[in-house]
Amino acid sequence: MKAFSHSLISCCLLGSILLATTDSIAQVECSDSVPSPLLPPSEVIAEDHPGDAGGAIIVRWKLSPDEAKRITGYEILRSTSPTGEFSSVGFAATGANRYVDANTEDSLTYYYKVVAVDVNKNASESELSPPARSSAQWFNFHLLNLLIIGGLICGAVIYFIAHAKKGKKLFLRRIAGLEAVDEAIGRATEMGRPILFIPGILDMDDVQTIAGITILGRVAKTIAQYETKLNVPTSRSIVMSTAMETVKEAYISAGRADAYSDDFVHYVTDEQFGYVAAVDGIMVRERPATCFYIGAFFAESLIMAETGNSIGAIQIAGTAMPAQLPFFVAACDYTLIGEELFAASAYLSGEPKQLGSLKGQDVGKIIAMSAIVIGAALETIFAISGSSLFGSLAELMHKLFSIVAG
Amino acid sequence: MDSVFSNTLAAILTIGIISFLYKDNPLYKFCESLFIGVSAGYWFVQQYYANLLPKLFDNLGITRLLGAENVADGALQNLFVRGQWDENLLYLIAGILGVMMLLRLVPQIGWMSRWPMAFIVGSIAGLYFITYFQSNAMRQMQNTILPLNSFNNLVLIVGTVTGIIYFYFSKEHKGAFGGAARVGIYFLMVTFGASFGYTVMSRMSLLIGRLDFLFGTWLGLVK
Numbered sequence: 001m002k003a004f005s006h007s008l009i010s011c012c013l014l015g016s017i018l019l020a021t022t023d024s025i026a027q028v029e030c031s032d033s034v035p036s037p038l039l040p041p042s043e044v045i046a047e048d049h050p051g052d053a054g055g056a057i058i059v060r061w062k063l064s065p066d067e068a069k070r071i072t073g074y075e076i077l078r079s080t081s082p083t084g085e086f087s088s089v090g091f092a093a094t095g096a097n098r099y100v101d102a103n104t105e106d107s108l109t110y111y112y113k114v115v116a117v118d119v120n121k122n123a124s125e126s127e128l129s130p131p132a133r134s135s136a137q138w139f140n141f142h143l144l145n146l147l148i149i150g151g152l153i154c155g156a157v158i159y160f161i162a163h164a165k166k167g168k169k170l171f172l173r174r175i176a177g178l179e180a181v182d183e184a185i186g187r188a189t190e191m192g193r194p195i196l197f198i199p200g201i202l203d204m205d206d207v208q209t210i211a212g213i214t215i216l217g218r219v220a221k222t223i224a225q226y227e228t229k230l231n232v233p234t235s236r237s238i239v240m241s242t243a244m245e246t247v248k249e250a251y252i253s254a255g256r257a258d259a260y261s262d263d264f265v266h267y268v269t270d271e272q273f274g275y276v277a278a279v280d281g282i283m284v285r286e287r288p289a290t291c292f293y294i295g296a297f298f299a300e301s302l303i304m305a306e307t308g309n310s311i312g313a314i315q316i317a318g319t320a321m322p323a324q325l326p327f328f329v330a331a332c333d334y335t336l337i338g339e340e341l342f343a344a345s346a347y348l349s350g351e352p353k354q355l356g357s358l359k360g361q362d363v364g365k366i367i368a369m370s371a372i373v374i375g376a377a378l379e380t381i382f383a384i385s386g387s388s389l390f391g392s393l394a395e396l397m398h399k400l401f402s403i404v405a406g
Numbered sequence: 407m408d409s410v411f412s413n414t415l416a417a418i419l420t421i422g423i424i425s426f427l428y429k430d431n432p433l434y435k436f437c438e439s440l441f442i443g444v445s446a447g448y449w450f451v452q453q454y455y456a457n458l459l460p461k462l463f464d465n466l467g468i469t470r471l472l473g474a475e476n477v478a479d480g481a482l483q484n485l486f487v488r489g490q491w492d493e494n495l496l497y498l499i500a501g502i503l504g505v506m507m508l509l510r511l512v513p514q515i516g517w518m519s520r521w522p523m524a525f526i527v528g529s530i531a532g533l534y535f536i537t538y539f540q541s542n543a544m545r546q547m548q549n550t551i552l553p554l555n556s557f558n559n560l561v562l563i564v565g566t567v568t569g570i571i572y573f574y575f576s577k578e579h580k581g582a583f584g585g586a587a588r589v590g591i592y593f594l595m596v597t598f599g600a601s602f603g604y605t606v607m608s609r610m611s612l613l614i615g616r617l618d619f620l621f622g623t624w625l626g627l628v629k
Binding site: 143145146149150171172173174175204205207210238241242245268269270271273274275277278280281284285299302322323325326327329330337338339340343358359362364365366368369371372373375376378379380382383384394397398401402403 | 426435441445446453520526527531536540543544545547548551552555563573574575577578594595598599601609
């Protein structure tokens with residue numbers, strides 16, 4: 001019996017070995033077989049890239065049937081003649097079914113081929129695309145939603161500006177930091193020390209700098225009335241020119257043109273930390289009683305605010321740079337956070353244009369809040385009920401605010 | 407030998423700037439003046455080679471006109487020699503605006519310098535409207551339209567909406583509206599706290615970098 005069981009086990013083992021050997025032989029045979037030819041992509045279409053200034057053609061194709069197995073990407077070939085020589089203009093990764101050729105001339109007609117390439121560098125060329133020519137469009141319909149929403153907000157801005165120009169009062173809530181401005185200037189006057197105004201380190205192409213310069217105008221007007229000394233070091237030449245004009249106008253409108261001096265505003269350097277070194281030096285030597293930091297700031301924010309704090313100055317900051325706000329909040333007495341900076345500019349100037357702009361932007365905020373609340377409600381109902389109606393409405397909300405690259 | 411000299415000079419300047427932490431002193435004043443002077447000069451040269459030369463003088467063909475041989479013909483050569491319109495001629499407008507900017511140095515016609523400033527501010531404001539509106543408003547709104555089926559989504563939606571309420575200026579922060587605005591400012595402060603900690607960490611790494619230079623590269627005490 002024992003001998004029989006041993007024989008049975010031996011037979012089973014032998015059988016297993018034989019089976020394994022047969023499998024491996026079959027595998028070897030399979031790997032040695034000639035691979036099937038690579039199938040090319042199909043239905044290649046080339047057409048003008050819509051909504052641009054010309055100079056671009058979109059090429060689309062249906063993926064090769066071998067996409068999932070072997071394809072490593074697609075090479076895009078281009079020629080100005082269907083029978084001419086085709087040259088490579090780019091490469092699309094595996095899975096991609098479109099390519100934007102952004103280097104075309106609008107006066108020429110182009111033909112495209114898409115070549116599937118596999119791991120072994122085998123290539124398979126598609127049929128020729130129909131002819132395509134790039135052209136410029138006057139209007140980008142992909143941004144139609146942007147036009148509608150932007151138009152609504154701009155319309156509201158124009159309406160409120162007209163409203164303010166008629167002399168009707170527009171309500172704006174109090175902004176805490178602003179009430180401290182007059183107090184800070186008064187303190188500097190009492191102490192007989194200068195006021196330092198830093199309009200940020202970016203140029204006039206930044207809206208924060210523009211807001212900073214507007215606030216400087218209001219601050220300079222009060223300073224002119226109090227006959228306090230003002231010091232405005234700038235890190236950009238255009239900011240210096242604009243700040244000079246603004247301060248000069250403020251002194252003239254305060255009836256103190258005689259007290260104005262070009263030395264109030266001066267250029268230091270464009271270099272960020274060179275500017276900081278100079279401002280710190282001014283702070284410890286002139287010991288201003290009040291420091292304003294209003295504009296766009298980067299890493300220098302904490303260095304300047306800490307130095308101002310160490311000399312015991314009242315500090316009022318305002319910026320829309322999210323990464324720098326924490327430092328101003330920590331080291332300054334008052335901080336205008338983000339959009340408060342722009343609101344402050346309007347609030348202080350009292351100009352119909354600025355007040356109307358701010359009110360118009362508030363309309364934009366109502367639109368944003370409503371869209372988020374309605375959209376979130378639709379998404380939530382869809383997630384709970386699975387209703388296709390709510391799903392479609394939620395998708396519509398997404399589309400309303402989506403930006404399509406084209 | 408060169409590196410020893412340059413490292414020693416860099417170390418002295420580093421120590422000079424750091425000495426401000428103690429108090430204002432002559433070494434700091436020297437380093438400050440040197441830094442400002444060198445950086446102002448460097449920026450002038452950099453602006454010339456990055457903007458004035460390639461964008462204005464080369465594109466218009468002024469460098470070619472002055473005899474430079476390694477530069478292609480510019481817009482002026484295309485217009486007057488070949489009789490072809492070259493869109494680079496538009497840089498002439500930028501050049502004129504630049505000259506107008508300098509007219510502020512002539513008191514009698516200094517008012518003309520306001521025109522290029524108005525051009526810069528106006529055109530940039532219009533140009534940035536689209537990009538800011540896309541990135542700061544549209545995309546953010548789209549990404550906040552989420553189902554309230556997780557804590558993360560709830561925090562995101564409540565934080566965004568109450569944050570917007572805080573920055574709504576047409577209504578006094580009173581009652582329920584004031585309460586929502588208060589929640590918004592709490593969200594902002596939590597964000598600022600996290601950002602503060604993160605940035606302090608990166609500043610510490612900058613300090614470590616300078617100390618590594620002083621004690622490692624310069625003195626060789628840290629290997």
